[in-house]
Amino acid sequence: MFKLPVCPYCHTIYRYNKVRKLNKKEKVQVCYHCKKEFKVKRLRGMVVLGAIVLILAVVTNLIILNNLNSLNLTPLLISTVAYVILGFIFVPFFIDFKKIKKTEQKLSNESKKKK
Numbered sequence: 313m314f315k316l317p318v319c320p321y322c323h324t325i326y327r328y329n330k331v332r333k334l335n336k337k338e339k340v341q342v343c344y345h346c347k348k349e350f351k352v353k354r355l356r357g358m359v360v361l362g363a364i365v366l367i368l369a370v371v372t373n374l375i376i377l378n379n380l381n382s383l384n385l386t387p388l389l390i391s392t393v394a395y396v397i398l399g400f401i402f403v404p405f406f407i408d409f410k411k412i413k414k415t416e417q418k419l420s421n422e423s424k425k426k427k
């Protein structure tokens with residue numbers, strides 16, 4: 313957990329911003345280093361991340377509500393937005409790059425190994 317994904321073939325480390333971009337794009341990507349294709353996959357841990365952020369946001373809002381004297385909803389809004397942003401910041405850490413199982417790729421890999 314809490315590590316950025318690497319290329320499954322050449323283990324090139326992808327920077328945070330790069331992972332963010334890849335997550336928005338198509339699911340199949342080509343490694344900029346070894347030019348091999350891999351799948352961009354979201355980990356199940358992301359659901360847990362979402363749940364934790366949601367619970368924290370609700371708890372924080374309840375605490376704010378209890379301590380709020382006037383009926384001002386701005387602090388609630390700020391805390392909710394802050395948690396949503398926090399959740400999005402951690403998204404790239406829950407992305408993984410998987411090898412694509414193709415007979416073509418397997419064959420090409422095997423022929424390379426023989427050389």
Ligand SMILES: [Zn+2]
Nearest residue numbers: 319322343346
């Ligand atoms: Zn690569």
